[in-house]
Amino acid sequence: xxxxxxxxxxxxxxxxxxxxxxHGRAFVFLQKELEIPIYKVEEPDQAGEIxxxxxxLMRTRTQIADVRHEVAEKLGEAEAQIFDAHLLVLExxxxxxxxxxxHHNTSYNIEYCFHSVSKRYLExxxxxxxxxxxxxxxxxxxxxxxxxxxxxxxxxxTIGRLTQQKILVSEDLSPSDTAALDxxxxxxxLMDAGSRTSHAVIMARSLQVPAVVxxxxxxxxxxxxxxxxxxGYDGVVIINPTExxxxxxxxxxxxxxxxxxxxxxxxxxPAQTQDGxxxxxxxxxxxxxxxxSVKQSGAEGVGLLRTEALFLRKDHFPTxxxxxxxYKEIVQxxxxxPVTIRTxxxxxxKKISGVFFSEDEDNPFMxxxxxxxxxxxxxxxxxxxxxxxxxxxxxxxxxxxxxxxSYAELSQANKILKECKAELxxxxxxxxxxxxxxxxxxxxxxxxxADLLAEECSFxxxxxxxxxxxxxxxxxxxxxxxxxxxxxxxxxxxxxKNIVDTAHLKGIKVSVCGEMAGDPxxxxxxxxxxxxxxxxxxxxxxxxxxxxRNMTIKEVQTLASKAxxxxxxxxxxxxxxxxxxxxxxxxxxxxxxxx
Ligand code: PEP
Ligand code: MG
Numbered sequence: 397x398x399x400x401x402x403x404x405x406x407x408x409x410x411x412x413x414x415x416x417x418x419h420g421r422a423f424v425f426l427q428k429e430l431e432i433p434i435y436k437v438e439e440p441d442q443a444g445e446i447x448x449x450x451x452x453l454m455r456t457r458t459q460i461a462d463v464r465h466e467v468a469e470k471l472g473e474a475e476a477q478i479f480d481a482h483l484l485v486l487e488x489x490x491x492x493x494x495x496x497x498x499h500h501n502t503s504y505n506i507e508y509c510f511h512s513v514s515k516r517y518l519e520x521x522x523x524x525x526x527x528x529x530x531x532x533x534x535x536x537x538x539x540x541x542x543x544x545x546x547x548x549x550x551x552x553x554t555i556g557r558l559t560q561q562k563i564l565v566s567e568d569l570s571p572s573d574t575a576a577l578d579x580x581x582x583x584x585x586l587m588d589a590g591s592r593t594s595h596a597v598i599m600a601r602s603l604q605v606p607a608v609v610x611x612x613x614x615x616x617x618x619x620x621x622x623x624x625x626x627x628g629y630d631g632v633v634i635i636n637p638t639e640x641x642x643x644x645x646x647x648x649x650x651x652x653x654x655x656x657x658x659x660x661x662x663x664x665x666p667a668q669t670q671d672g673x674x675x676x677x678x679x680x681x682x683x684x685x686x687x688x689s690v691k692q693s694g695a696e697g698v699g700l701l702r703t704e705a706l707f708l709r710k711d712h713f714p715t716x717x718x719x720x721x722x723y724k725e726i727v728q729x730x731x732x733x734p735v736t737i738r739t740x741x742x743x744x745x746k747k748i749s750g751v752f753f754s755e756d757e758d759n760p761f762m763x764x765x766x767x768x769x770x771x772x773x774x775x776x777x778x779x780x781x782x783x784x785x786x787x788x789x790x791x792x793x794x795x796x797x798x799x800x801x802s803y804a805e806l807s808q809a810n811k812i813l814k815e816c817k818a819e820l821x822x823x824x825x826x827x828x829x830x831x832x833x834x835x836x837x838x839x840x841x842x843x844x845x846a847d848l849l850a851e852e853c854s855f856x857x858x859x860x861x862x863x864x865x866x867x868x869x870x871x872x873x874x875x876x877x878x879x880x881x882x883x884x885x886x887x888x889x890x891x892x893k894n895i896v897d898t899a900h901l902k903g904i905k906v907s908v909c910g911e912m913a914g915d916p917x918x919x920x921x922x923x924x925x926x927x928x929x930x931x932x933x934x935x936x937x938x939x940x941x942x943x944x945r946n947m948t949i950k951e952v953q954t955l956a957s958k959a960x961x962x963x964x965x966x967x968x969x970x971x972x973x974x975x976x977x978x979x980x981x982x983x984x985x986x987x988x989x990x991x
Pocket of ligand 1: 598700702741838858859860861862863909910911
């Protein structure tokens with residue numbers, strides 16, 4: 397379909413994913429389907445076309461061999477063997493000869509011929525019900541993409557190479573794409589897919605880049621260099637905004653900035669309710685780049701270091717030494733504040749493509765993820781555990797495991813941790829022998845067996861992002877059902893209450909580190925249910941602290957018991973919204989009145 401350059405102002409509504417107003421030109425980043433050009437090549441140029449193919453094959457082989465070498469060195473031979481399969485695809489004479497034959501028969505350009513032939517192969521293999529063949533399909537797909545990128549002269553991702561400030565428009569971004577972003581060049585993010593709790597979005601929020609997601613087809617509507625305006629507070633996107641619209645949003649931006657200033661006025665004050673309850677406010681971080689914002693936010697420590705971000709950012713698996721240096725840097729920089737380091741939570745939407753994870757997992761969020769991956773790759777797990785333990789000699793470190801679903805899993809992880817401690821002890825390497833161990837409670841099975849899990853750990857951290865998706869059977873990244881992802885659902889509220897009550901009976905503390913903890917609407921409910929600490933991205937902390945300082949524990953307990961009696965999520969929402977407006981509304985109104 398031919399696209400017409402739109403000049404008229406177009407207003408689109410999506411999901412407000414990361415707050416802020418941004419204005420700038422579009423950079424459209426399409427990645428799902430490579431666009432393969434099709435054209436005829438004249439007879440005299442056909443030898444050159446085949447040479448181009450041979451060159452691309454050679455380049456692709458070298459790239460794969462390099463990756464293989466690196467994986468073998470860092471992770472061992474067994475893990476590197478996946479790339480042998482990739483190299484074999486490139487040696488497959490049938491695929492190569494057929495491509496050349498296709499070129500001779502049709503005179504079409506070589507990338508088009510290669511694309512057609514590999515598509516035929518994939519199609520034929522798709523219908524064969526055999527595990528080995530299924531794996532080959534993934535290999536062929538990976539290699540084909542790499543080869544086509546080489547033929548087309550693309551680098552696999554241009555996203556990290558923006559040289560001018562732009563608004564990034566994409567069908568979908570993976571957490572690795574987001575990790576590659578240069579914050580200085582990305583003014584805002586717009587996505588067809590996504591939801592508030594997809595990892596790419598969480599990362600955008602932590603980078604403080606305004607974002608609107610769930611826009612369905614914005615990547616097709618917008619062209620490079622179109623002018624865009626993003627209102628990340630209300631999830632609105634305006635293509636080709638008029639002068640009047642720009643003025644209106646300029647005013648909104650000023651108003652929001654002055655509201656933020658009021659919240660920030662409490663940064664240096666304690667997070668204490670009016671009736672004297674102190675709430676520990678902690679930060680969720682992804683790495684050293686977040687250290688400055690932790691310090692500026694008034695956080696009392698780190699409640700969640702998502703270590704997988706380090707793995708996604710690198711083009712290789714970080715070694716124990718690399719991890720140790722990084723954890724140590726964070727722990728030392730924040731000393732004497734505590735740093736809770738979570739072990740690898742790869743899988744789900746956090747994949748390192750081509751390595752370990754088949755692209756074809758039918759249900760990745762319920763698949764080979766997090767602690768399951770670690771318990772299956774004990775060497776990788778142990779390297780991380782040793783790195784974390786070693787960093788504990790340099791400050792206050794807590795360790796926690798993601799995606800625990802059973803007592804057996806948690807005790808197996810602890811058993812491996814014990815082995816790591818013994819190894820370090822034997823080598824006389826220092827670590828904190830009493831390091832606190834926590835379990836994330838983010839699966840319904842963990843929530844139901846919290847009493848058992850409490851026997852194997854000394855704190856809980858509730859991952860509401862996952863807990864809600866699993867409790868409600870609502871995929872956290874599917875924008876079509878984003879409206880069903882309801883933190884106010886009675887099933888969620890009751891479960892939170894049960895976890896907290898069980899933990900307290902067992903004498904251990906509970907924090908929440910999912911996105912609910914950073915949402916001022918839900919904070920009173922969580923504290924009313926008895927949650928002890930909250931951990932969220934640093935940018936959210938000033939408002940949360942302002943709210944805590946303006947309420948009492950008594951009133952949030954009343955609020956929570958009312959919420960527990962509701963039958964409908966909307967009724968809970970209304971209660972929470974009323975509470976929020978009663979406690980923070982004056983700030984919003986005062987700044988509104990100034991405009
Ligand atoms: C969660 O699930 O709430 C959580 C904090 O973990 P993540 O978002 O990294 O899955
Ligand atoms: Mg989680």
